[in-house]
Amino acid sequence: MSAGIDRDTGRTWVGEAFAVRLEGEGVGDLVRLGLRRNPKRAHLLVSTVLGKHIPTDPALVRGAADRLADLVVDRIGTELSATATVLGFAETATGLGHCVSDRMGAACYLHSTRRRGDGVTVTATFEEGHSHATTHLIEPTDAALFAPDDPATEVPLVLVDDEISTGATALEAIAALHEQYPRPFYVVASLVDMRDAGQRRQCETEADRLGVRVDFVALAHGSIDLPAGFTEQVCGLAAPRLNPAGPVAGRLTTVRTPWPAGVPDGGRHGFLRADAAPFDEAAVAVSSAAAAPLDPASPVVVIGHEEFMYLPLCVAEHLAQEGFSVTYQTSTRSPAYVLDEPGYPLRRGFEFPAPEGDHTAKRYLYNALAPGEAADPGASQVVFVCDRPADTDELYAPGGLTDVLTRSGHDVVVVVVDTPSQRSLRMSREVAR
Incomplete structure (x- = not known):
């Protein structure tokens, strides 16, 4: 089951408020209607099985x-x-x-x-x-x-x-x-x-x-029917309230883990079928490092860093196999509209500077709540899994991702994986030939 949203279907609020119709057999089981104040495209199909905006059971993903x-x-x-x-x-x-x-x-x-x-x-x-x-x-x-x-x-x-x-x-x-x-x-x-x-x-x-x-x-x-003036209506909405603060700040723990130099951490630079076995072995080691500081009695939300999605999913799967109550999602580059309204899929939102690259750019995270914990964020733990380029001062600075999450009440474990570069992978493959 997905988490951090209303326990009903989550389909109705945008449809009722803006007369948007989402049709098609099975589509309503796979997506919820969200909004974004973007003149290019003001609606957002929020997947219930992708693990992006909504914390999701890794087995469902x-x-x-x-x-x-x-x-x-x-x-x-x-x-x-x-x-x-x-x-x-x-x-x-x-x-x-x-x-x-x-x-x-x-x-x-x-x-x-x-x-x-x-x-x-x-x-x-x-x-x-x-x-x-x-x-x-x-x-x-x-x-x-x-x-x-x-x-x-x-x-x-x-x-x-x-x-x-x-x-x-x-x-x-x-x-x-x-x-x-x-x-x-x-x-x-x-x-x-x-x-x-x-x-x-x-x-x-x-x-x-x-x-x-x-x-x-x-x-x-399926299909989606957007009424006339829909984009203008959405773009005219008041700015959403982001970065909720809890009564008690959570704790921050950072774990840095090695990774084999010749094994890709995902598909950014190419992943061959022969890479699967060494990848799986390395992912188990990362998962064990992530589990060490966690409380087995408290639910866990594993969060990946933007397009760094697959290894964090594997970490979530391994934690689930070890008996943790786990959901999985990732942060994103894309701003979406947040509204704490029953039946709307984006109930909480966090905004923070990009950890790597242009630090003036904004990044986002939505919901980030374990099942049944909407009233008490402090009851769930967050494991943020990122690659080495994201392990910057901006990640931990005031207003950074770890800061906004701990201020909301979550205990946060940052797992930094020492991932290989394109150059080091290229050299390893050349040597292996």
Whole structure:
């Protein structure tokens, strides 16, 4: 079950207040309607199974991804699945894509990134027009990880996103990647597909223009009906109240853990099928380090850092196996509208400076409550799992993420994983050849 929101369906508040209609069999089980004061797109489909905005049972996250992967395998077959490359979209689908790739037994997993690092080689880029941060970067250790062995082969590139709204982002990504790494077949997999008939035709037209086949698969298909003036109404709402303070501040503990130099910590620079076993072994060690300062009697919310989603999910899974009551979610670059209203999915919100990169940029976290703990944040523990670039002074400074969470009443354990760089992974793979 998801946590930190009203125990009813959570579907009704936006619909009743703004006359927004969300339709489609199964869609209401996978998403809740949220808002954001963004003139490009004022509604937000808040997933109940992704572990982004809502703390979610890690088994529910993994289960949804497994079902999506099974749809891909049903579409392309087990032989093509084993040779496919899977690309997850940052920031929301990086963990989802990794889970899909793992279930498929794909040859390689890679996710796009918004993080710009010094000395990092960018192989390709594409744009996402409605997003808060529009540019996606592709940063494999070697372009050969991403390129098909034979451009004429039917082996597909499987693109994974949490939702398909119009299909434009997926087709823009395919067009950009196809220009450099052509192949005849692509699959777009998403939790929900919200395209209408006209948008589906537009996707088909664009695929024909590129001379490629593009198949779409999703757990649910639906539509959303936005009334006239909806965007203006939402953009005109009063600023939300963020960074709630509790009566007693929580405690902060920091744990720094090693990571094998030649093992990717996720898909940012490419993750091969052979990396799975050493990754799993290293993830168990990180989970043990995270568990050491925790109270086994208190619920735990494991929080990943933005697009650093998959390893924190694995930590949450391991803690659950050890008997902890665990939910999982991540922070985000995207501002959303917070309102403590029954039936609305974003009941609490935190705003803080970006730990890495441009420290004037804002980052966000929503809900961050364990099941049944809405009245007492201090009853649940937070485990924030981040990679080495996020372990900065800004993470711990007044107004930083750890500060706003402890001031809200949570005991916070920061687990910093000494993750490898693109360069160190490239060198390790070259030595291994």
